Amino acid sequence: MQSLAGHTEWLRLVVDQVSDYLFIKDRDCRFVFANRSVAEDLGIKNAVDLLGRSDADIHSPQLARKYEADEREVMRSGEPKIDFEEFIIRPDGTRKWVSSSKFPLRGENGVVYGIFGISRDITARKRTELLMTGQARILEMIATGRPLPEVLEALLCMIEEQLDGVLGSILLLDESGKRLLHGAAPSLPKAYCDHIHGVEIGQAVGSCGTAAFTGQPVIVDDIMTNPLWAPYTALAEPFGLTSCWSTPIISHDKKVLGTFAMYRQGGPIADVAESKLIADTVRLAAIAIERTRAEERIRFLAENDTLTGLPNRRELEHQLEQLLVDAEKNKTGVAVVFCDIDRFKSVNDSFGHAIGDLVLQIVSERIREVLPDDHILIRFGGDEFVLVISGGLAEKTNLQELLGRVRAAVAAPMHLAGQTFRITCSMGTSVYPEDGATAEVLLQHADTAMYQSKKSGRDTFQFYDRMMSEGSLMDLTLLEDMRVGLESNQFFLEYQPQFDLQSGQLIGLEALARWNHPKKGRVPPSRFIPLAEESGLIGALGDWVLEEACRQVQRWNEKGYDPILMAVNVSQRQFSDVNLVKKVKETLQVHGVKPSAFEFEITESLLAESPQMAVAKLSELRAMGMKLAIDDFGTGYSSLSALRSFPLTRLKIDRTFIENAASDPGSQGIVRSIILLGRELGLNVIAEGVETNAQKEFLLRSGCVCGQGYLFGAPMGADEIVKLLARSPPAQLRGIAS
Ligand SMILES: Nc1nc2c(ncn2[C@@H]2O[C@@H]3COP(=O)(O)O[C@H]4[C@@H](O)[C@H](n5cnc6c(=O)[nH]c(N)nc65)O[C@@H]4COP(=O)(O)O[C@H]3[C@H]2O)c(=O)[nH]1
Structure with missing residues (x-):
């Protein structure tokens, strides 16, 4: 008996040395034996204290149920469950993973009276x-x-x-x-x-x-x-x-x-x-x-423009479609406003792309500041922005007031790179549902209205009107008529005389294109020149004008009249023609016209568009002996230093400054500065649009050498010019090298 007791003691010493769990449970899943490892992990000092306790007394109900289910299955089936993974949660909340095996315990009669379990720590693995x-x-x-x-x-x-x-x-x-x-x-x-x-x-x-x-x-x-x-x-x-x-x-x-x-x-x-x-x-x-x-x-x-941080065009279509769905449901209006910066290309070319980018950023910020947060502003591309305004603000009077504020905000002076200038924008608006039911149509109509703003002098806004689209259609018809007209001699030239303001002598002529439409009668240049420029037909028209002006000079030469300076307008597109110099040379040669008796009038914006190309081309024309004038001077962005680099011969002061020169001190100041600038650069200066004696007197007092305008003579046919030529031979132009 003593030896058996000693044997049991010896056995316990051994099993307590084992780090694996060793335990025996009875048919009710209560511990009848557990080694020290089991007790330690359960926070129980003495393993005997476990005896008689079940898992439900020790573990969470969830874990206890799981252990018990496994053990009851082993007892029911009489089959051991070998090497399966389970874990225990210690009283301090830490988890221990074990690999367990549970065996049925049978008596000599074969009856299962409990289970024997062994579990090995596999936490690290x-x-x-x-x-x-x-x-x-x-x-x-x-x-x-x-x-x-x-x-x-x-x-x-x-x-x-x-x-x-x-x-x-x-x-x-x-x-x-x-x-x-x-x-x-x-x-x-x-x-x-x-x-x-x-x-x-x-x-x-x-x-x-x-x-x-x-x-x-x-x-x-x-x-x-x-x-x-x-x-x-x-x-x-x-x-x-x-x-x-x-x-x-x-x-x-x-x-x-x-x-x-x-x-x-x-x-x-x-x-x-x-x-x-x-x-x-x-x-x-x-x-x-x-x-x-x-x-x-x-x-x-993908959704925003990197320069301004505004949403981009793709986003616009997406957001606008959604707004239209909401507007349809709530029976509210949506206004789409197309906003394009005026003469942005000139800004870019005059001041460089870095300044151009800054201008775009400033314009976007200014519009954003005026526009309440819940309305959309996106950069549509280039210098175009689109505003989408919904709810009460999309009603006409509110919209007018808002666009007036946008216009004023954009037009506030900008101070960049040591320069101060004003940027303006032209806007066009279409309103849902009156002007279109889809995003595409509304955008198209807002664009058409914006285009009308440009046509009507820029720095303004227009609401879309169905007539505008009809106008586009009419433009297409007129363009076709112009093509036919060019081939069937419907075009002719008138010449406006230019005079020396002091002596009153004739000094030159400006050739101006005229169109006698078979059905419409006289179509004004303000109607057909922009159309020709947009469509590219200006190339053919310009060729014809040059040819016809040369033919006229040739006719007068043949009749023995003294040579007179003939000025023709050259549009931007015509000037960009790579064959321009060659064409001019050939045309002048064919008609035996001296280049020195010919003047090209180009615009300031043309110089700003591509200054390097302009310098190269103007130098070639000047080298031939042709004279070169800047038309409508004062309306662009030319700086003194930029002007110096172009081989020009004269400046034509824009008509708008002359119009107010007799009374408005601002215009007077501009006219005087242009005259001084001309003198500084060694250029002849001519004022266009002189209509009154007061204007003429002011120009004389200010030192302007030449003038042109209704006061001296409106554009007239070649026969009328002959009478002028017969009366007094033309004088040489002062201040211009031949
Ligand atoms: N209010 C007023 N106006 C005066 C006076 N004196 C002359 N004008 C008008 O002023 C315009 C002068 O031509 P522009 O500035 O080159 O402006 C021209 C020019 O830019 C363009 N244009 C005319 N003919 C041609 C052409 O053959 N080629 C090109 N590219 N453009 C042309 O069309 C514009 C308009 O031509 P027009 O209608 O003939 O208008 C002409 C002329 O009739 C005046 O005292 N008061």
């Missing part, structure tokens, strides 16, 4: 497995574009599963690089996260604020005493947070993206953290954040 599958799952989430908060949360859950008692948190550095924003923290109290959200980073801002600022990990084992946490102890204390290890999340190009922090409630953090796990976690977090930011950037680029 299991964690590695879980870590690998967890990481693979997170990479899959990143690859399939799951939302960032979801990915970060899964990442932290994986960490919390790996590191017992750790509460994870990820904070993201905001765009300014100054503040940390909440990313994910599945186990931290919400109130704590709310406090941290938006914290400014710095030298001593807890663990995360400091880690983000320095770019280095910050390990704080005692929050209450560490100086980095001094301002935040009161924040951590109510939540029982005692330690925190924060590691900066760094991008591939070494920028701080945020922080990954591990907190503990009770005890230091340094003993639970594993550096390899931390390194893997911040790497995965960096991939997730960078991928999300790259996607956001791509989306932004």
Whole structure:
């Protein structure tokens, strides 16, 4: 008996040395035997204290039910359950994975009276497995574009599963690089996260604020005493947070993206953290954040214009369609406004593209400031913007008032690169449902109305009118008529005389195109010249004008009249023709006209469009001996230095300045400056549109040499000019080299 007792004692000593769990349970699943390993992990000092207790007395009901179900099945079937994985949760909340085998215990009569169990610790292996599958799952989430908060949360859950008692948190550095924003923290109290959200980073801002600022990990084992946490102890204390290890999340190009922090409630953090796990976690977090930011950037680029930050054309169509659906439902209006900057190309060419870009940014900001936030402004492309206005503001009187403010805001002076100038815009508006039912039609009609604003002198806005579209149709018919007219001699030239203001002598003629339409009668140049320019027909018309002017000079030469300077207008498109110089040379030669008796009138904007090409071409024409004038001078953006580089011979002061010159001091000042500028550059100056003696007197007083206008003679036929030529031979132009 004694030997048996000694034997039992000896047996217990042996089984208590074994690190595996060894246990026996009766038919009611109550412990009848357990070794020390089982008791220790359950926080029970003496293994005998386990005897008679069931899993329900020790574990959570969920775990207890699972263990019991397995054991009852072994007893019922009489078959052992070998090497299966399960886990226990210790009283401190940590998890232990085990590989268990449970065998039925039979008496000599073969009756099963309990189970014998053995379980081996496989936590390390299991964690590695879980870590690998967890990481693979997170990479899959990143690859399939799951939302960032979801990915970060899964990442932290994986960490919390790996590191017992750790509460994870990820904070993201905001765009300014100054503040940390909440990313994910599945186990931290919400109130704590709310406090941290938006914290400014710095030298001593807890663990995360400091880690983000320095770019280095910050390990704080005692929050209450560490100086980095001094301002935040009161924040951590109510939540029982005692330690925190924060590691900066760094991008591939070494920028701080945020922080990954591990907190503990009770005890230091340094003993639970594993550096390899931390390194893997911040790497995965960096991939997730960078991928999300790259996607956001791509989306932004796809939907917005990079220069102004405004939504782009693609976005407009999408948003406008949606607005129209809402407007249809709510029976409200939507206005589409096309806004185009006037003469933007000239701005770009005169001041450079960098200034052009700034102008676009300023214009977009100015419009945005005037437009209430809930209405849309998009950059349609180039110098075109589209405003979409809905609700009460889309009603005509409100809209008029709003567009007036947009117009004024855009036109306010701009001070850029040491220059001050005004930019204006032309706008056109179409309104749903009156002017169109779809986004496409509304845009098209707003564009048509904008085009009308341009035609009517720019710096204004127009509402779409059906007649405008009909006008476009009429334009097409007129264009066709013009083609026919050019071939069937419906065009002819009139000549307007130019005079020396002092001597009153004839000094030159300006050839002006005229069209006698078989049905419509005289069509004014203001109608057909812009149409010819837009359509490209101006090339053929310009060739014809040059040819006809040369023929006329030739006729007068043959009749023995003294040679007179003949000026012809050259449009922008005509000037861009690569064969222009060759054509002019040939035409003059064919008709025996001296180039020195010919003048080209070009516009200021033409010089601004492409200054290098203009200098090259003008130099060639000038080298032939032709004279070169700038027409409508004063309306463009020419600067003194730019003008110097062009080989010009005269400036024609724009009619609008002469119109007011006798009375308006502003116009007088401009006229005087142009005359001075001409003198400074050694150019002859002629005033156009002189209608009154008062204007003539003012010009004489200001030192203007030449004039042209109804006061001296309207454009007239060649026969009338002959009478002038017969009366007095033309004088040489003063101030121009031949
Ligand atoms: N109010 C007023 N107007 C005066 C006076 N004196 C002359 N005019 C008008 O002023 C315009 C002068 O021509 P522009 O500035 O070159 O302006 C021209 C020019 O830009 C263009 N144009 C005319 N013929 C041609 C041409 O053959 N080729 C090209 N490219 N353009 C042409 O059409 C524009 C208009 O031509 P027009 O209607 O003939 O109008 C002419 C002329 O009739 C005046 O005292 N008061």
